[in-house]
Amino acid sequence: MVNRHIQAVGLDIGTGKIRCVIGEPSESGQMNIVGLGEAESRGLRRGIVSTTDAVADSIKRAVEEAEQVSGLEIQMATVNVSGEHLQGENKGGVVAVAGAGREITEEDVERAIESASAMPLPAGWEIIDRLPQEFIIDGQDGITEPVGMRGARLESRVHVVISPSAGKQNIEKAVNRAGLDVDGMVLEPLAAAASTLSEDDKEYGCALINIGSELTSLMIFGRGAVQHTRVFPFGGMHFTKDIALGLRVSIPEANVIKHDYGCVAPFLFRENEGQEVIEITPVGRNETRGLSKEILCDIMAPRAIELLQHLALEINRTGAQNSSGVVLTGGGSQVRGMVEIAEQIFDAPTRLGFVDSSLVSGLAAEVRRPEWATACGLALISMRRQVREAMAGPTTATQKVAAWLENFRGKFR
Numbered sequence: 372m373v374n375r376h377i378q379a380v381g382l383d384i385g386t387g388k389i390r391c392v393i394g395e396p397s398e399s400g401q402m403n404i405v406g407l408g409e410a411e412s413r414g415l416r417r418g419i420v421s422t423t424d425a426v427a428d429s430i431k432r433a434v435e436e437a438e439q440v441s442g443l444e445i446q447m448a449t450v451n452v453s454g455e456h457l458q459g460e461n462k463g464g465v466v467a468v469a470g471a472g473r474e475i476t477e478e479d480v481e482r483a484i485e486s487a488s489a490m491p492l493p494a495g496w497e498i499i500d501r502l503p504q505e506f507i508i509d510g511q512d513g514i515t516e517p518v519g520m521r522g523a524r525l526e527s528r529v530h531v532v533i534s535p536s537a538g539k540q541n542i543e544k545a546v547n548r549a550g551l552d553v554d555g556m557v558l559e560p561l562a563a564a565a566s567t568l569s570e571d572d573k574e575y576g577c578a579l580i581n582i583g584s585e586l587t588s589l590m591i592f593g594r595g596a597v598q599h600t601r602v603f604p605f606g607g608m609h610f611t612k613d614i615a616l617g618l619r620v621s622i623p624e625a626n627v628i629k630h631d632y633g634c635v636a637p638f639l640f641r642e643n644e645g646q647e648v649i650e651i652t653p654v655g656r657n658e659t660r661g662l663s664k665e666i667l668c669d670i671m672a673p674r675a676i677e678l679l680q681h682l683a684l685e686i687n688r689t690g691a692q693n694s695s696g697v698v699l700t701g702g703g704s705q706v707r708g709m710v711e712i713a714e715q716i717f718d719a720p721t722r723l724g725f726v727d728s729s730l731v732s733g734l735a736a737e738v739r740r741p742e743w744a745t746a747c748g749l750a751l752i753s754m755r756r757q758v759r760e761a762m763a764g765p766t767t768a769t770q771k772v773a774a775w776l777e778n779f780r781g782k783f784r
């Protein structure tokens with residue numbers, strides 16, 4: 372089989388959960404999901420490693436589960452980069468086209484991107500990603516693939532994302548300690564977008580919001596490219612803490628209450644549902660106490676509104692056009708009523724971001740939840756990169772292989 376050597380592994384290292392997806396390219400161009408695993412995460416704080424060994428252990432558990440499901444052994448994974456300090460900036464650069472006949476080469480494009488991202492960085496910071504938005508050739512803008520075109524002056528517009536280097540290095544160390552190599556690192560919201568947004572969403576404008584456990588990341592797309600990135604230090608864990616404090620229950624119990632009965636939009640209650648009573652056990656007590664769903668909602672709703680208002684403010688500040696609305700991913704987006712409240716606050720169509728079923732096959736049903744968006748996106752990005760490399764490489768000798776790869780050309784740009 373042609374695709375035997377292509378094994379795409381997405382490893383989503385989150386503060387609450389670690390998730391691993393193993394995929395293989397299929398003849399149809401989809402990613403065939405052959406393995407997945409999930410483990411409670413230990414040793415991370417807001418996406419940053421605080422205890423390497425604990426993170427490595429959690430990674431091992433998630434990876435082992437995915438290996439068991441797939442019957443495969445994996446050596447490498449593409450992992451997410453996150454952290455509240457990530458910063459995105461839009462930059463511009465310009466170079467003279469050097470070659471004969473003024474035909475733009477890949478080197479010219481690379482130089483134009485370099486020129487845009489030449490910027491002073493704070494000590495200990497690095498460029499995490501450089502995402503081209505558009506190129507301008509002799510004043511003509513809106514060009515996405517300038518290679519092969521003619522011109523004298525090549526300008527670039529690039530979304531440059533920077534972050535302290537330590538975060539990335541420590542994640543890599545933990546992955547290595549779990550016995551794996553890192554074959555790529557991708558911004559968490561970019562990965563989530565890869566599995567949930569359509570080309571139209573990215574073209575006409577869309578805000579992707581990934582609500583995790585302790586981090587919420589926002590990435591705004593428009594004209595087919597990333598226009599804005601921002602990470603906030605809040606997420607689903609804040610609801611759990613509010614419940615624990617408000618009801619004097621333990622964090623694990625608060626979490627169960629949140630998952631089983633939590634709601635942030637009282638107007639979704641069926642008749643009399645608000646008065647339904649939940650039994651809770653306050654810390655240090657033996658007897659249970661009754662709590663109405665309405666009161667639980669009163670505790671959770673203000674937090675949801677606060678969280679979403681921060682995001683709305685940021686989106687409005689950028690002045691972005693979000694014709695395709697807002698897409699919510701991550702476990703925190705699954706709180707009952709979150710989408711409905713978000714729709715009101717953003718005043719824009721809002722939906723949960725499910726892994727696009729046209730992109731995946733195999734164990735696809737298992738990942739059709741917004742908290743799997745990042746892990747699937749990481750695997751998809753890894754697979755596309757490997758397929759592209761295989762297409763460019765000298766090993767694609769036989770016609771059969773070439774034809775097979777041709778299938779992917781459109782799909783894996």
Ligand SMILES: Nc1ncnc2c1ncn2[C@@H]1O[C@H](COP(=O)(O)OP(=O)(O)OP(=O)(O)O)[C@@H](O)[C@H]1O
Nearest residue numbers: 385386387388583584585586607608701702703705
């Ligand atoms: N059905 C649900 N109802 C309410 N909250 C939920 C539900 N499912 C998941 N969550 C919450 O989502 C959060 C976890 O989301 P996710 O798994 O995306 O985070 P993570 O990737 O581990 O963390 P981070 O990205 O912040 O590092 C937790 O706070 C969890 O309680």
Ligand SMILES: [Mg+2]
Nearest residue numbers: 385386583745
């Ligand atoms: Mg996450």
